[in-house]
Amino acid sequence: MTPQEFLLPAAALFAVGLYGALSQQSIVMLMMGLELMINGLVLAVGGFWRLVAPAGADGQVLILVAVTVMALEMAMGFAVTTAIFRAREVDMTDAAGDLRG
Amino acid sequence: MTAQQVAFWALAVVSVAAGVAVFTVDSMARATLALLVSLVCVGLILLLTGLTYLGVLVILMMVMEMMVMAVFMVMYMMNPGGLMPMKMVHNNGGAMAVAAGVFVLLAGGAFLVPWPVRRGGLPADPTRALGVAVMGPKMLVMMVVGVAILATMVATVVLAVHRGRGDRPGDPEAEP
CATH class of the missing domain: 1.10.287 (Helix Hairpins)
Structure with missing residues (x-):
């Protein structure tokens, strides 16, 4: 196998996730897009570990960090959603445009 | 194959x-x-x-x-x-174009970049290699991840509690 074989689906996952993060109006769906982007990252790093530098543990440590980031991103995202929903009953991104412009 | x-x-x-x-x-x-x-x-x-x-x-x-x-x-x-169709998007065309552009860029890069050839063989036990790494040369990564998780736990609780982050219990100005 070659690194390209890993990078192609990884790029597809990243692009699909980016589309979701940019286009979805629901904050929960937006976070699903972010998860998909990191999912593509994990796939690419796994391929690089296997096909480029399996001897060192750097790739494995990077996957560990990426998976942690996925969990933390979701926890923080839901905390912010809970806070803004409690304060203003907002659950759509368009209704939270205070910092726009 | x-x-x-x-x-x-x-x-x-x-x-x-x-x-x-x-x-x-x-x-x-x-x-x-x-x-x-x-x-x-x-x-x-x-x-x-x-x-x-x-x-x-x-x-x-x-x-x-x-x-x-x-x-x-x-x-x-x-x-x-899911009883009725759900489509809640904004700037659908723009997002689609950006995503397609990013995909073309990444996929093109994947095929155009000359990736280095593999150095070294597979370790006998990758799990052991990871464990030795995070408890040795990569311990700083593990410590930063640990602190980040702790900070996230504190921040999520502060954000999600009912009184929010503004007022303190016993604060006379904040009491209703």
Whole structure:
């Protein structure tokens, strides 16, 4: 196998996730897009570990960090959603445009 | 094509298809399950590459994460059952164009960049190599991750508690 074989689906996952993060109006769906982007990252790093530098543990440590980031991103995202929903009953991104412009 | 390659491509195609399904199905419940399928497929690919521990870790963590996500989805979503078509997007064309452009850029880079050839062989036990690394030369990474998790736990509780982050109990100005 070659690194390209890993990078192609990884790029597809990243692009699909980016589309979701940019286009979805629901904050929960937006976070699903972010998860998909990191999912593509994990796939690419796994391929690089296997096909480029399996001897060192750097790739494995990077996957560990990426998976942690996925969990933390979701926890923080839901905390912010809970806070803004409690304060203003907002659950759509368009209704939270205070910092726009 | 070896059996391993067939399995890899099957998982990769299912993963991307499930990723697309996240934004095309009608209900949030189905979107969450589609995202879970996509994440589990990537975990299985990690198992396929020999990363036993990380593959199992990804699958277990993502199953739990999607269960949490399902709870929040029911809390915040209209139409959780998918009884009517759901399409809530803004700037759909622009987002589509940006995503397509990024995909072309990344895929082009993947095929144009001369990737280095493999250095070194597979370790006898990748899990042991990872454990030795995070308890030795990569311990700083582990410590930063640990502090980040602690900071996230504090921040999420502060943000999510009912009184918010503004007022303190016993503060006379904040008492109603």
